[in-house]
Amino acid sequence: MTGVAGAPPMLRRAHIDLGAISANVEHVARSVAPAAVMAVVKADGYGHGAVETARAALEGGATSLGVADVAEGLALRDAGIDAPVLAWLHGAHPVFDEAVAHDITLGISTRGQLAAAIEAGSTGRPARLHLKIDTGLGRNGFERSDWEPAFAEARRGVDEGRILVEGLFSHLSNASDDDDRAQLAAFEEATAAARAAGLEPTVRHLASTAGALRLPEMRLDQVRLGIGQYGLSPYDGVGSAELGLRPALRLETRLISVKRVAAGTGVSYGYTYRPEEDTWLGLVPLGYADGIPRHVSNRGSVWVGGRVRPIVGRVAMDQFVVDLGRERAEVGDRVVLFGDPAEGFPSADDWAEAASTINYEIVTRLGGRVKRVYG
């Protein structure tokens, strides 16, 4: 046991199956080949742990890693990971010296960022860049009116030996197949404009999990695999198993209290639940501080000792209550909040539905008190 003497080591734990992550990457790599797979491990690997996930993904055949910001990339380097890493989201006035020193590839979306990259690079150590094109999402990326001047500036940076433009990328809206195809067409135009300016990007990428699995023409040289490597589906109404994926994260704990209450007893803040019959209630030691959405109050369910039982009353900061019904359970009985539905557990998809959100948010928002355990 580590930490403060006597502290229970596993009050709340996320069990992460790294073998599932490797297998998910391998499965997607096989279906998108010859396109390469970049494993997206931003936001602490969607709550699964960035370093552990990165290693598992590389083992499964990913050839590079994607993160949102440079600090996330540097953390991978600190852990000794030397695979290519692309970071694409930067602050208002970025300085890229450290990124260049640690060979983090930069996703560049504005002329200010381009100037900063040219400034940070040198002939001995040019900054590696992927230029991001806004093909319609309205977020990051060079707009059409910027293409010509930005590509010309980039060409000067290349000629001076301060940067290498290795890639060109964009991001799909997944609004509809037709919208995605319109973005691909705009991306082809941007590619032509870049080549006309004398740039030679060899890695072109457009698709995240949703586009990569559904639309083969979006795969280009590489796909950016995020949610899929964690074994979750990016599509509404399509589960993991249908995509050949296995959810990697199982959130679990134990009942810390069990009590018998009479019909009509008010449960948790505001008494939003009162059982119709005498019943057993179980107390689960996770709350919204741990990433349990308060919105699942009286809507979600958990697995307790082999049965799926409803969350009743309001979710509090540190705890919530489950109605165990007529069958009593015991303090210490295992509780699985979500995991692989193939094993009978509620899924992150079920939780997303109960919380009116998406599975991405369910896994990514787990709080700092939840201990990650790898297996």
Ligand SMILES: *Cc1c(COP(=O)(O)O)cnc(C)c1O
């Ligand atoms: C987060 C992100 C991804 C991964 O998306 P998934 O839907 O999780 O596969 C890919 N590309 C960019 C630019 C991202 O920000």
